[in-house]
Amino acid sequence: MKKVKIGDRYDYLYVVIGIIIIFLLTEFSFQYYSDAHDKSRNSELNQHAQKSAQLIQESIMRKIYVVDTLKIILELTDYNVAKFDDWAPRIYEVEPGISSVQLAPNGIVSFIYPLEGNEKAIGHNLLEDKNRDDGAKLAIETEELIFIGPITLIQNGKKAIIARRPIFTSQASKKIFWGFSIVVIEVEDIGFDDFVDEDEYHYRVLGNNPDYKEQSVIYEKGPYGGAFKSESTISVPGGQWVIQMSLKENPDFKMMHAVFYLVGMISAGLFSWFSVKKYKQALEIQNLNSELEKMNSEDALTGCHNRRYFEALAIRAQDRTIRDQTVMAIIMFDIDFFKHVNDQYGHSVGDMVLKKLAEIMADNVRASDDFARWGGEEFIILLPNTSDEEAIEIAEALRRKIENNIFDNDLKITASFGVTVYKSAESYVDLFKRVDSAVYLAKEKGRNQVVYLS
Structure with missing residues (x-):
């Protein structure tokens, strides 16, 4: 019968201990993970x-x-x-x-x-x-x-x-x-x-x-x-x-x-490192910060009416014009070369210009008129009980006011104006299209002017 040496027994013991340690490390790593x-x-x-x-x-x-x-x-x-x-x-x-x-x-x-x-x-x-x-x-x-x-x-x-x-x-x-x-x-x-x-x-x-x-x-x-x-x-x-x-x-x-x-039988240490890494990666989170869409009647930048609210006002004015057999005019204007302002001075200056234009309009339109930011650098004015001649005069006065105003950074701004009046039985969509076409013609003719389309 072969005798077992003490050294061999220790070797077996080390192997067993090693296996136990590996299993313990593996179990610990798994529990950690x-x-x-x-x-x-x-x-x-x-x-x-x-x-x-x-x-x-x-x-x-x-x-x-x-x-x-x-x-x-x-x-x-x-x-x-x-x-x-x-x-x-x-x-x-x-x-x-x-x-x-x-x-x-x-x-x-x-x-x-x-x-x-x-x-x-x-x-x-x-x-x-x-x-x-x-x-x-x-x-x-x-x-x-x-x-x-x-x-x-x-x-x-x-x-x-x-x-x-x-x-x-x-x-x-x-x-x-x-x-x-x-x-x-x-x-x-x-x-x-x-x-x-x-x-x-x-x-x-x-x-x-x-x-x-x-x-x-x-x-x-x-x-x-x-x-x-x-x-x-x-x-x-x-x-x-x-x-x-x-x-x-x-x-x-x-x-x-x-x-x-x-994997632990192969390398408990490697797996432990991997578990820690996965743990740290799994704990990374993304920051979420989104706001509810602001839905009201005001334009967030300028404080004047927004397009949706203005369209509702136009529908009401259209009904009143038909009922009372009166007249109604629309003025629309677009800032000339506004992209150059943003490109040269930055969007903060562009925003300042839009805010200032809203203030100019508030100070110069009549109490009976309504105005709104139509979109981008476009503004629009609703003038009830106003003839074409009166609307052209108002538009021209507002055009000169904008032209003569000195904005921050000694900036000078001009705008192209379109004017039209409501026609009997037409839709407000057709009215808006026509005044938009008038603005386009003003730009085609050289900008900084008022164009009337009947």
């Missing part, structure tokens, strides 16, 4: 939930701005809904994803665009529907825009979110409820899947519906649950939604333990 992985995935999940909530909120705010546009148009037309079918299509086409726009005088749905497919909703009394009147009454009580949903639409059985804005008129210093402006957004058109990585996450969106006591599931994709969960709030008019997200199970991760042991 697993913990880092969990933290990273949780961090990634939280970040994605916050980002998705922010993107969904921005998308919703863009869509419900149409509700306020309806309200503004009603105010501008003195609550005359006779031409609803004329201006509703233009409002409807502003924001994709809207199912329909509606008006409900006295709480009764009476006007819908598009009407096709929504006929069953006509005549629906929002204040007498016992299943859906709480939200309508809450909107009236708070005088605020309220989100309702998810609900099943009467007209087509689809799930939808409804934004209702209560509208009040004033009579003898008292507020009188006129009705609701309404935007219907089908849940499938909100585009939740556009804001969430479906390959990585299960999620659902919960909403608080005033017509129901408990939170309702607005939309869900896959089973929510598991070890990694996160949620983030979405601010909506009249309340909050919640997006809840969970990670999908990663089948590749189950094989990782065996891989770790295999």
Whole structure:
């Protein structure tokens, strides 16, 4: 029988100890990686939930701005809904994803665009529907825009979110409820899947519906649950939604333990280094900083009206001109060689010029006139009860005022003006095209002049 030497025994012992150490290091490395992985995935999940909530909120705010546009148009037309079918299509086409726009005088749905497919909703009394009147009454009580949903639409059985804005008129210093402006957004058109990585996450969106006591599931994709969960709030008019997200199970991760042991048998140290590196890489995050789109009537830079609001004013002025058989003029001007200003002095100086021009216009137009920044370096003025001769004189005076003004950096600016008057029975689109053509002709003739097109 062969004897075992003490040295051999120590060699075997070292091998065993070495194997044990390798396995311990491998197990430690795996656990280290697993913990880092969990933290990273949780961090990634939280970040994605916050980002998705922010993107969904921005998308919703863009869509419900149409509700306020309806309200503004009603105010501008003195609550005359006779031409609803004329201006509703233009409002409807502003924001994709809207199912329909509606008006409900006295709480009764009476006007819908598009009407096709929504006929069953006509005549629906929002204040007498016992299943859906709480939200309508809450909107009236708070005088605020309220989100309702998810609900099943009467007209087509689809799930939808409804934004209702209560509208009040004033009579003898008292507020009188006129009705609701309404935007219907089908849940499938909100585009939740556009804001969430479906390959990585299960999620659902919960909403608080005033017509129901408990939170309702607005939309869900896959089973929510598991070890990694996160949620983030979405601010909506009249309340909050919640997006809840969970990670999908990663089948590749189950094989990782065996891989770790295999790699650890070769080099525990190398694998440990790799785990630390992966841990550090996984903890890197991206900074997210996006703002909700400012949707109001003012141009953010100059403080004067923006194009959308001006178009609404023009529609109202057009209706008044037709009704009263009066005249109306439009002046548009474009800064000459404005690109040279930006290129030579920088955009900060260009912004200063635009602000100063807005101030000049505010100081020189009449109280009855309205003006706006039309876009870029273009401005436009609406002149009710103004003949072509008067409009040309006003434009010429404003042109000279701009020409004689000395801007910062001793900068001199000129502008090319176009003038036209409203023709009977023409659309405001044709009116704007003609005044734009007048500006183009002014530039063609040498700039810094006024051109009138009849």
